[in-house]
Amino acid sequence: MNANAxxxxxxxxxxxxxxxxxxxxxxxxxxxxxVEALARQLGVTKGSxxxxxxxxEALVQAALERWEQFGEREIISQIEAIPDPRARLPELFRxxxxxxxxHRVYAALLKALDHPQVVPVMARVSQRRMEFLNTAYREAGxxxxxxxxxxxxxxxxxxxxxxxxxxxxxxxxxHEEFDAYVEHMIATLTPA
Amino acid sequence: MNANAxxxxxxxxxxxxxxxxxxxxxxxxxxxxxVEALARQLGVTKGSxxxxxxxxEALVQAALERWEQFGEREIISQIEAIPDPRARLPELFRxxxxxxxxHRVYAALLKALDHPQVVPVMARVSQRRMEFLNTAYREAGxxxxxxxxxxxxxxxxxxxxxxxxxxxxxxxxxHEEFDAYVEHMIATLTPA
DNA sequence: GCAAATCCATACTCATGCGTATGTTAAGTG
DNA sequence: CACTTAACATACGCATGAGTATGGATTTGC
Numbered sequence: 001m002n003a004n005a006x007x008x009x010x011x012x013x014x015x016x017x018x019x020x021x022x023x024x025x026x027x028x029x030x031x032x033x034x035v036e037a038l039a040r041q042l043g044v045t046k047g048s049x050x051x052x053x054x055x056x057e058a059l060v061q062a063a064l065e066r067w068e069q070f071g072e073r074e075i076i077s078q079i080e081a082i083p084d085p086r087a088r089l090p091e092l093f094r095x096x097x098x099x100x101x102x103h104r105v106y107a108a109l110l111k112a113l114d115h116p117q118v119v120p121v122m123a124r125v126s127q128r129r130m131e132f133l134n135t136a137y138r139e140a141g142x143x144x145x146x147x148x149x150x151x152x153x154x155x156x157x158x159x160x161x162x163x164x165x166x167x168x169x170x171x172x173x174x175h176e177e178f179d180a181y182v183e184h185m186i187a188t189l190t191p192a
Numbered sequence: 193m194n195a196n197a198x199x200x201x202x203x204x205x206x207x208x209x210x211x212x213x214x215x216x217x218x219x220x221x222x223x224x225x226x227v228e229a230l231a232r233q234l235g236v237t238k239g240s241x242x243x244x245x246x247x248x249e250a251l252v253q254a255a256l257e258r259w260e261q262f263g264e265r266e267i268i269s270q271i272e273a274i275p276d277p278r279a280r281l282p283e284l285f286r287x288x289x290x291x292x293x294x295h296r297v298y299a300a301l302l303k304a305l306d307h308p309q310v311v312p313v314m315a316r317v318s319q320r321r322m323e324f325l326n327t328a329y330r331e332a333g334x335x336x337x338x339x340x341x342x343x344x345x346x347x348x349x350x351x352x353x354x355x356x357x358x359x360x361x362x363x364x365x366x367h368e369e370f371d372a373y374v375e376h377m378i379a380t381l382t383p384a
Numbered sequence: 385g386c387a388a389a390t391c392c393a394t395a396c397t398c399a400t401g402c403g404t405a406t407g408t409t410a411a412g413t414g
Numbered sequence: 415c416a417c418t419t420a421a422c423a424t425a426c427g428c429a430t431g432a433g434t435a436t437g438g439a440t441t442t443g444c
Contacts, residue, residue: 011391011440029306034431046433047392056432113303113359114221123360149376156352163351164344167305168315184341188380203410203421226401238403239422248402 012042014052014062021063026105030112033060057117064121067105075099076132085139090186092136096158097182100166107166110159130155140191154189204234206244206254213255218297222304225252249309256313259297267291268324277331281382284328288350289374292358299358302351322347332383346381 020042021033035049035056042048053059075095082088096103106125109118130151137147164170173181212234213225227241227248234240245251267287274280288295298317301310322343329339356362365373 045393111305149373157345157349159355160348160352181341237423
């Protein structure tokens, strides 16, 4: 019983360190990733760490690239499975809105953009997502130029929303208010 | 001649330190505000600093509050001077779009939101600006609930745009593209 | 069942950056 | 011109956290 409450005294791999670093980033930001602190949390010491990684920078890099690979997939494939192109965008909005838990790492990285290592990762991820939005708008019947600008606008609104409501804790919006806001977004940013 | 190229060997005041800290924040982020580095830049040593401020934290706090006070005023009063309420929002968008230089501090603070001292300042500033947008939308004839949501959406788009284009250097948008984007924002987010 | 990897602990070094202690110079002020 | 105070210099202490050196403990392959 109780397979991993006491961390299941097995030996660690590099991936274990990367996962631990990622969840620490999600909770306390990139700057909180300190090797001795992480080691304590994993029940080992620095000696272990410096066997798996040459430097702290290498760990952060590996963790970020790991997140970049396994982070998105889920929702995108779900949305592409929807047959009617015009139904995809509203559905995308609602899905994203109600899985904000999955966006905690993204939000955490947004508020760590002074760290030079996260900037290129976030740039790539944001670029891909905006291109996804771009084709979604075109497939919904929007002319190319307008679709690109609308994709930019939509993704900017998403990023800004995370900043304003996650990072800054602006006056706690209620659940009903939030749903109304999402519907307002759909009505404003989505083609009729 | 040459009144302040060689820093004009006069003695410093607390305000001088705050201004220096602010411009350093705008260029290199909050974490770059180190007292010894700042002292070198001002041509003095730590001894001077710890006469004016009790701690580094106090300097950061003072600099942020200084920015909070003298940061906004300009544009808001200019916009309120426009007689036709429906003309204010488009004009606001265009003004803000072309004075992005003035928003460098705001962008710099956006990417330093892991620092606990900047969060409350940014929360207050963002709140005030959103309320300004809110009344602007109502004065343009929008019903209250919709106006509030539209204000949230607009400001989120603004914040997100700064993040995507300032902090992340997403594929250098051209001048014409940018103007077209602004007009698209106006068409999408502004009442006809 | 024993060697060679693999994984980890212990005990350091070293740089950075905040803060302190105390001495020194330049302005005022009576 | 004495003397007080604002503004700075110099030289420390001290905590934090990265990285190293080296040896001990476990696996794993043969």
